[in-house]
Amino acid sequence: MRPIGSRSGDQSGTWRRILTDPVTGQILDYGRRTYRPPRVLTDFVVARDHTCIFPHCNRPARSCEIDHGKDWRSGGQTCEHNLHPLCTRHHHAKHNTGWRVKRQPDGSYLWTDPTSHTYTGHPPDDG
Numbered sequence: 001m002r003p004i005g006s007r008s009g010d011q012s013g014t015w016r017r018i019l020t021d022p023v024t025g026q027i028l029d030y031g032r033r034t035y036r037p038p039r040v041l042t043d044f045v046v047a048r049d050h051t052c053i054f055p056h057c058n059r060p061a062r063s064c065e066i067d068h069g070k071d072w073r074s075g076g077q078t079c080e081h082n083l084h085p086l087c088t089r090h091h092h093a094k095h096n097t098g099w100r101v102k103r104q105p106d107g108s109y110l111w112t113d114p115t116s117h118t119y120t121g122h123p124p125d126d127g
Helices: 039-049 088-097
Strands: 065-068 083-086 100-103 109-112 118-121
Touching: 039 083, 065 088, 083 088
Parallel strands: none
Antiparallel strands: 065 083, 100 109, 109 118
């Protein structure tokens, strides 16, 4: 017999946020639980961006590496807003030469080079 007023379920009261695609219901945000994005999230990022997101690079996203905009080791999340495709050349440039990238609310990417000059990579449908 259970005492009156006892609760079943998670006694810690911990809530977990789960972001899903409104059309497919697939999870798009894995937070800090995993470094490597699962296949469904990789497919989403590839379909969204089409190519390497470095300005003027046309390497198909399917042949790119999936990169965390904010490095995972520095607290970056494995989610659709923090992931993007980079060809090997631009992935190494980002990590080894001081380039930084941030996805903007309109879907474009703001790149900052090691001398603090900025460049905008537009979303694929922007022309």
